[in-house]
Amino acid sequence: MLFSDVVAQIELSSRLREGIRSGKVAHAQLFDGAEGSGALALARAYAQYLHCTSRTDEDSCGKCDSCIAHLKVQHPDLHWAFPFFKKDSSGRSISDPFQSSWREVMLDGAYVGQEEWLNKIGADKKQLFISVDEALEINRKLGLKSFHGGYKVLILWLPEAMRVDTANKLLKLIEEPTDNTVMLFVSQNSDRLLATILSRLQRVKIPRLADEEAAKGLAKFSGISEDQAMGWVHVTEGNITAANRLAKSGSETPDLELFSSWMRACWARDAEAMMRQANEFAGSGRESQKRFITYALHMVRQCIVGNYGAESLVRLTPGEAAFLSKFQKFIHHKNVVKISSQLEAAHKDIAGNVNSKIVFMDLSVQIHMLLRKDAA
Numbered sequence: 001m002l003f004s005d006v007v008a009q010i011e012l013s014s015r016l017r018e019g020i021r022s023g024k025v026a027h028a029q030l031f032d033g034a035e036g037s038g039a040l041a042l043a044r045a046y047a048q049y050l051h052c053t054s055r056t057d058e059d060s061c062g063k064c065d066s067c068i069a070h071l072k073v074q075h076p077d078l079h080w081a082f083p084f085f086k087k088d089s090s091g092r093s094i095s096d097p098f099q100s101s102w103r104e105v106m107l108d109g110a111y112v113g114q115e116e117w118l119n120k121i122g123a124d125k126k127q128l129f130i131s132v133d134e135a136l137e138i139n140r141k142l143g144l145k146s147f148h149g150g151y152k153v154l155i156l157w158l159p160e161a162m163r164v165d166t167a168n169k170l171l172k173l174i175e176e177p178t179d180n181t182v183m184l185f186v187s188q189n190s191d192r193l194l195a196t197i198l199s200r201l202q203r204v205k206i207p208r209l210a211d212e213e214a215a216k217g218l219a220k221f222s223g224i225s226e227d228q229a230m231g232w233v234h235v236t237e238g239n240i241t242a243a244n245r246l247a248k249s250g251s252e253t254p255d256l257e258l259f260s261s262w263m264r265a266c267w268a269r270d271a272e273a274m275m276r277q278a279n280e281f282a283g284s285g286r287e288s289q290k291r292f293i294t295y296a297l298h299m300v301r302q303c304i305v306g307n308y309g310a311e312s313l314v315r316l317t318p319g320e321a322a323f324l325s326k327f328q329k330f331i332h333h334k335n336v337v338k339i340s341s342q343l344e345a346a347h348k349d350i351a352g353n354v355n356s357k358i359v360f361m362d363l364s365v366q367i368h369m370l371l372r373k374d375a376a
Helices: 010-021 039-051 065-071 098-109 114-121 132-142 165-177 211-222 226-236 240-249 256-270 271-285 287-307 318-330 336-351 356-371
Strands: 028-032 079-082 153-156 181-187 200-204
Touching: 010 039, 010 211, 039 065, 039 153, 039 181, 039 318, 065 226, 079 132, 079 200, 098 356, 114 240, 114 287, 132 153, 132 181, 165 181, 211 226, 256 271, 256 287, 256 318, 256 356, 271 356, 287 318, 287 336, 336 356
Parallel strands: 028 181, 028 200, 079 153, 153 181
Antiparallel strands: none
């Protein structure tokens, strides 16, 4: 991937290239950016620039053997690691069975999120992780000589999925890397990394894209108009990955119908509807459940933004705006903090593998009581 293919991030791209040209290449770096910021795209462009044999000040050449291999996601000195699940109970738990699927995802582009990866490997109801066996395999691969005699590069996507024992197995490699080894950790939630790992990485902070930047980028690689792109980007607050996801689905948002019917049931204390929605919620995968709770938090916050007249900060689709025009009066200064806390606690419970049906039913009862709290 060329730096010119990365959406915006021009100043940061220039600094990364200058570091390589001046020989200041840290062996362990953390590309730290939220989903849709372009952290993975930058890591790919950085790796290609490291390997390019005819690089310029502005970019990789795109024509040498190394660049062509990167274009095909087949460079022998670029190694990939990512969260996965164990397919069966036999053998070691490593990513090899998923490498071909990962290559297909990368050939589609670098602006992907966990949801795209889960859908690709059919793992929405499974817990993804990076295993100890995978850490040992990384140590083995990076201990070999490079194929082309230059840098050996590891791109580890979502290192926050590492278990404690996995992280510990990588500590020695991070502290004492083999010759010409560069490890790029691409994280969306760096606060979940162990302090022992975080302290050993050189952090590259990837800022959120401005709406205008994200809209231009989305229009470029999705083929829609900039006006359409701006609509999707506006809703997702500059998250180009989520905006592309919505643009492909053709839906304003997949969670609005469930959220609106859930809020109506909570307000009315319709136990039958709440139980039906709890069953529907539990029937989806864990990542879908977490996505919905995150969406509910977004809607609650948008209610407060609308109530206090900060129109320039409102991020809603027409469908969302129509629903919140009637609903937002029930979210106010006396209940918004507690509602948000209940949603955040539910998100934590789901991530911790607590029974999702029980979590959702309890949350529904708590939301009912809070919605009935008088704003006066």
